[in-house]
Amino acid sequence: MVSMFVLALIKNVVHTRTFSFTPGGLVSFGTFTFLDSYSIYEILIFLVMGIFGGVCGAIFVKINALLTQHRQKFVTSKYAKILEAMLVSFLTTSIGYSFMWLIRDCSPLAFTTNPHPLRLMCADNEFNSMSSLLFNTPERSLRTLFHEPPGTFRVTSLAVFFVVYFFVACITYGLSVSSGLFIPALLIGASWGRVIGIWMNSSYPESFPHPGKFALIGAAAQLGGVVRMTLSLTVILMESTGSVLVGLPLLITLTVAKYVGDFLSEGIYDEHIGLSSLALLPWEPDPLSSTKRAHDIMCSPVIFLSPCMRVGDLIQKIESNPHHGFPIVEGPIDPARFSYGTLIGTISSEHLGILLKHRIFLNEDGTPAKSLTFDEYDSAYPSYAKLKDVLSQLTEEDMEATLDLQPYMCEAPYSVPETMTMNRVYPLFRLLGLRHLPVVDGNNQLRGIITRKDLCRYRFSTVGDGFRVEELVFSRKMTSSANFRR
DSSP states (O other), rough: OHHHHHHHHHHHHHHHOTTTTOOTTTTOOOOOOSOOOOOOOHHHHHHHHHHHHHHHHHHHHHHHHHHHHHHHHOOHHHHHHHHHHHHHHHHHHHHHHHHHSSSSOEEEGGGGGSSSSOTTOTTTTEHHHHHHSSSSOHHHHHHHHHHHHHHHHHHHHHHHHHHHHHHHHHHTTTTSSSSHHHHHHHHHHHHHHHHHHHHHHHHHHTTOOHHHHHHHHHHHHHHHHHHHOOHHHHHHHHHTOSSSSTTHHHHHHHHHHHHHHHHOOHHHHHHHHHHOOOOOOOSSSGGGGGTHHHHSSBBBBBOOBBBBHHHHHHHHHHHHHSSSSSEEEOOBBBBGTBOEEEEEEEHHHHHHHHHHHTOBBBBSSSSSSOOOOOHHHTTTTTSSSOOOOOOOOHHHHHHTEEOOOGGGGGGOOOOOEOOOBHHHHHHHHHHHOOOOEEEEEEBOOOOOOEEHHHHEEEEEEEEETTEEEEEEEETTTTEEEEEEEE
């Protein structure tokens, strides 16, 4: 950000616009003068476009998911990723030149408002409509579809561009290079939306004088069908057009596209999160998991700590189990019966690192050799020292010392009974932002622990008269699955 500010400041000085504030690179699709009003029957057209956008978005997500699975399986080395990006770039350029040569969509210069149109393979007084879409920046191509007057593009050219760009965007998103999704999705939708606008303009020229209105609605429908967002996209597109009147049509279109797309597939971001096996909790638990209880999903046996521990034993547990938190128990322990003592608190690995870093050990008589003030305890947040670095600084003498965890543990941790249903465990865990949730029996004996990975480890989907359960293995980023009947 600082470098961009300095660069912009120097650029203004060079161009003799010292200390002037300009909009610069803000996203703008231009002024839509033809969007001053719309009729009630146009809402029905927008609804149909929203349905089509949701279907196209779901198809886009499905195809891209298949390509991503192929990449995860075969394109693994860094050289393969570089080669794939080069091949996709070569393929995109080759397809663009081939279709521009095959479809010479030449239109008179009077049909364009661009002062410097591309005239490839056309006469002196003509410009190539296909090249103005394929060989311009995506932002300029998008503004062209929005604002160029009727007669600039033929339906055939737009249909070919829609198919080509749909295919190119599908294979591009997911490459190991920076590639966008926002503008390409808008461009895909604007192309088929402009086709609808051309048909409406040719049939009812007085009612629909400009096809750019439908290009904008088509762009919103396609983007909503891919990313499945409504309010945020409505505000973004409304600000990009500079017109408040388009808010209601955009919101209606995006809402329809979202729900139609959700009926057919997940959104593009949710799909990639699932393919990457990331432990990200959805808003609600899967309805098919309502019969599960806490003892069905908890981790057991549990890695637990004692109130007072030898430092060497504590480090051995930390190094062999790199968890972010540990329950602290006391009393008799019977692992054969999955009873790990009475739960008295929890402590995070970050706080263990603070105690070890400051060497808060006990003397031989059991009194603390050093106390840790609240400021010292709290000042480490949020940049905690790496536990590996702290452990490397401990001496052999430190390993034989004793550490009392009771003054620094959380004495009232959230816990749930082992019979609590998944429908109650899930919102408690998610809404409170927990990382660990101990599971206890009626006597407060620790039986297990639930983490975020345990809650989203199983993914359910219906298959015929039964359902399919996928168990995600997060550490290896792979999935194993099994089929079950209802």
